[in-house]
Amino acid sequence: MAMAEPVPVHVAGSSAPETQSAASNVLLFPRGVSLALAGDSLVVKDRTQARCHRSKLCGISVGDPPAEFSVPFYNVLWTEVTDTGSLTIDYALAISKKHFRICTLTYPLGEQTSEVVKWSNTLLMRAYGPAQRRKRAKVLVNPYSGPGGADKIWEHEVKPLFEAARMSLDVVRTKFSGEAVGICENLDLDSYDVVIPCSGDGLPYECINGLGKRSDARKALRQLAIAHIPCGSGNAMSCNLNGTHRPSIAALAIIKGVRTPFDLMSITQGNTRTLSFLSQSVGIIAECDLGTEHLRWLGAARFHVGLAQRVFSKKLYPCDISMKVEMSEKTDIKAHYKRERTESVYTMRKEKDGEREASLTGESTTTESTITGDGLPPLKFGTINDKVPDDWETASYDRLGNFYCGNMAWMAPDANFFTAACPNDGLMDVVFNDGDISAAKYVELLTSVETGHFFDNPHVTYRKVSAYRFTPRNQEDGYISIDGEHVPFEPFQVEIHQGLGTVLSRNGKYEAAGPLGWEKANV
C-alpha cells in the first residue's frame, strides 16, 4: 500500500460553480493523482496504486502499470476519512474468476477535509445503493459441510471481506448437527441484521427452522435475514441469491445484498410441522441426494455420479398426489414469470425502519415444533391428518419416476430445475415425470437441465401450486428429501407462505435466467 505525502486536497469544481456539477465528483491530489466518481465506477489516476492492476499473463503481472484504473462501485467495501486525517478506500479486486483480494487506497489529507468527507459519503452511497451498510451478522461455520474446508474458506476468503466492509461479526463454529436450530431459536433479534451460515444448504434449513420455532416466529423470520456462504456440495441458496457458488464472490454479494421477502413452505408429516425453503423430492432426485452421502468427498459431482448410477434402473415410485394447482400451462407460467420479473414492486424488504411487526404471543417450545402454530402463520389447508380439500386435483401415479417441488431455481450449480421459480410469488414450482422412459430419454431430460431446455421438455409436467399432498403407495421404504434432509417415508402435505421469510439477495430476485423466451410472453 503506497502512501501519498500529506498535502491539502482540492475538490475540483468547489471554487468554480459553473463546472461544479460536472467536476465536484473529482478529488485532485498533487502530481496528477485524482479520484473520480464516474458512471458506475471510481476512476483512480495514480500510477503507484495501479501496480496491482497491471495486465496478467498466466497469472503473472506484466507490462507497465496503467495510467488509471477503475473500481466498480459494487466492489467498494468501505471508505472514510480517518481520525488521523487520511482518506481510505477499501475495495475487492478480482484476482481470478473465483477470488478477490482486498486493496486499500490511502491518501493523507491536509486541513481541508469537509469536502473530502462529503465526497467519501457520496462514494459510500453509490457503493451501497439501497443495501444496508455495516450489517451485524451472526455467522455459523459448519466445519463438516460438503467436502470439508469451511473453516479455511471463512478465515481466508470471507472474513477479510466482511471486516473490510466494517460488518460486525459474531462467529460460532457448529459442534454438532442441530446446533444452529437452537442458536437461532434463542437469538436476540435486536442484536443482528443477518444470520450467515457458511455451509451447504443444511445449515440454512436449520436456521430457518430455529427461527420458526420461536414464539415470535413471524417477527423473527421477517426481521432477521438469512444469507449463505457456499461451503457445501449443492449450495443452492447461494447460487440463487448471490449468483455464485464461489465463497468470496458470495461474500461480496452479501455485503451488497438487499433484504428480500422470501416464500417459505410448511411441511406437515405425522404430527410435526417444519419449514422448508428449498425443495421436496421423491424418486430419482431424492435417491441421488440422500443415497450419495458416501460420495460427499466428490463435492457437486456426487449428484452426477448418483444420477448416472440410477438412470438405468427405471425404478418406479407409485403414489397419489393431490395439488392445489394455480397454473398448469407452460405459456401461462412464462407470462407469470415475466410479470414477477418486470412488474413486481414487492422485491425488496425495507430496512428496519418501522417495519417490525408486533411480537406475536404464544408458547415457546424447546422440542420439535408441533402442528399448533407456535408463532408461525396458521395453516390454510390443514395438515396431513385432515381431509384433502375438495378443490384440489387428485390423481394416482403408478409409473412416477421423479417428483420434485422447488421454491428456488437452481438446486445446485448448473441444475436449474425450477426455471420459473420466483422468491416471493406465493407459489411453489412442481415438476414430475414417468420413470419408465428410456435411459436415453432420461439422459436427454437431465442434460436439458444444464442447457436450459428442461422447462420446455415435453416429458416434463411443470406446474405452479400453492399446496399439495404426496402419499407413497405400495413401497415398504424409500427416500423423501426435504431441503436435502432425510425424512420418514410417510405421506406429507405442503403449503406455501408468501414472503414469510427474509433473505439477502444481490438484486431482489433470483439470479437464474428464467424459462427460455419469457421476455416474449404475452402478459
Ligand SMILES: Nc1ncnc2c1ncn2[C@@H]1O[C@H](COP(=O)(O)OP(=O)(O)OP(=O)(O)O)[C@@H](O)[C@H]1O
Ligand atoms: N460440527 C458438526 N458436526 C456434524 N454435523 C454437523 C456439524 N455442524 C453442522 N452439522 C450438520 O451437517 C449437516 C450438513 O450440513 P451442510 O448443509 O453444512 O453441508 P452439506 O450437507 O455438505 O451441504 P449440501 O447440502 O450442499 O450437500 C447439517 O444437517 C448440520 O446439522
